[in-house]
Amino acid sequence: MNGSKSMLKLAAAALSKGLQESPLKSGLAEKGNFCRTVFLTRRYSAECSGKETNPTSKKSDSGEIDVEIPVKFDLHLLESGPSQVTTTNKEELMKIYTDMQIIRRAEIAADMLFKSQMIRGFCHLYDGQEAVSVGLERALSYDDNVITAYRDHGIFLGRGGTVFELFSELMGKRTGCALGKGGSMHLYHREHNFWGGWGIVGTTPPLGAGLAFGQKYEKKPNVTAAIYGDGAGNQGQLFEAQNLAALWNLPLILVIENNHFGMGTAEWRSSKKTTHYDRVSYIPGIKMGWMCLLLEKHSSSVRNIVFPARVR
Numbered sequence: 001m002n003g004s005k006s007m008l009k010l011a012a013a014a015l016s017k018g019l020q021e022s023p024l025k026s027g028l029a030e031k032g033n034f035c036r037t038v039f040l041t042r043r044y045s046a047e048c049s050g051k052e053t054n055p056t057s058k059k060s061d062s063g064e065i066d067v068e069i070p071v072k073f074d075l076h077l078l079e080s081g082p083s084q085v086t087t088t089n090k091e092e093l094m095k096i097y098t099d100m101q102i103i104r105r106a107e108i109a110a111d112m113l114f115k116s117q118m119i120r121g122f123c124h125l126y127d128g129q130e131a132v133s134v135g136l137e138r139a140l141s142y143d144d145n146v147i148t149a150y151r152d153h154g155i156f157l158g159r160g161g162t163v164f165e166l167f168s169e170l171m172g173k174r175t176g177c178a179l180g181k182g183g184s185m186h187l188y189h190r191e192h193n194f195w196g197g198w199g200i201v202g203t204t205p206p207l208g209a210g211l212a213f214g215q216k217y218e219k220k221p222n223v224t225a226a227i228y229g230d231g232a233g234n235q236g237q238l239f240e241a242q243n244l245a246a247l248w249n250l251p252l253i254l255v256i257e258n259n260h261f262g263m264g265t266a267e268w269r270s271s272k273k274t275t276h277y278d279r280v281s282y283i284p285g286i287k288m289g290w291m292c293l294l295l296e297k298h299s300s301s302v303r304n305i306v307f308p309a310r311v312r
């Protein structure tokens with residue numbers, strides 16, 4: 001009992017140390033964050049269009065900031081994509097930055113605890129992909145369903161799970177979100193419709209289609225986001241799920257987190273076609289920069305398009 005408490009204390013100390021050292025606390029947030037965002041936007045922009053462009057922003061008297069997004073969306077079976085201009089404000093920017101920092105610092109602490117063998121079994125870290133979770137949540141509400149694969153720490157925190165529940169679960173404690181029985185790969189948040197945390201690659205599209213079927217059957221106005229990695233992109237069950245989802249017009253959004261690797265295998269070694277948003281001739285898709293939150297805010301517009309949809 002004492003041992004488990006001291007382990008949790010250690011985790012909390014590691015996490016708070018991380019937060020103290022974060023640019024948010026040291027007052028460098030605005031400058032550092034802005035530079036990084038611009039850098040990432042420029043890099044993605046260059047990747048997409050072959051030339052670098054800066055995002056331009058205009059601040060109104062009310063404090064609202066209009067940001068013009070220089071990255072063009074790649075569209076599949078859609079005549080028009082999300083708007084290239086978004087409105088935000090300082091509070092919103094600080095909130096998304098804080099949410100991402102919490103995920104990043106939690107993952108750094110988890111990495112340390114895993115290497116000290118205080119987290120046993122699997123530990124799949126999410127650092128580097130924070131923007132997907134935080135951006136996705138800005139387009140969804142907790143009445144919508146979310147289901148993901150085993151890299152689920154960031155998605156759990158994004159869904160409103162607490163850092164305490166996360167670390168308790170990682171260390172196999174009863175206070176964890178799955179009573180300490182699931183561990184890293186099987187985080188849950190039933191109240192906020194987060195359905196896990198699945199270790200078998202490629203399971204989330206069919207399970208997500210089932211959740212979406214339930215929403216349609218019960219005539220709910222919500223959607224299901226089924227998240228999977230590029231490593232699952234060639235699986236048979238994905239194509240079966242897509243067929244039924246399209247046939248029954250289910251409110252399913254397939255979110256592909258393409259980090260270009262499935263374990264240690266680069267995508268070009270395993271996939272004939274390395275894009276995912278345009279793989280099926282009857283499902284519309286959008287490719288967006290997963291490092292740019294302002295882009296992801298626009299993913300809310302997928303609510304207005306025909307379901308099912310794919311977002312990468």
Ligand SMILES: Cc1ncc(C[n+]2csc(CCOP(=O)(O)OP(=O)(O)O)c2C)c(N)n1
Nearest residue numbers: 151199200201229230231232259261262263
């Ligand atoms: C059905 C199945 N086959 C193989 C594995 C072993 N496996 C674990 S992770 C992984 C790669 C998954 O890559 P990706 O979906 O891109 O996820 P990422 O790790 O990049 O987040 C594989 C093949 C598995 N878990 N399930």
Ligand SMILES: [Mg+2]
Nearest residue numbers: 229230261262
């Ligand atoms: Mg991958």
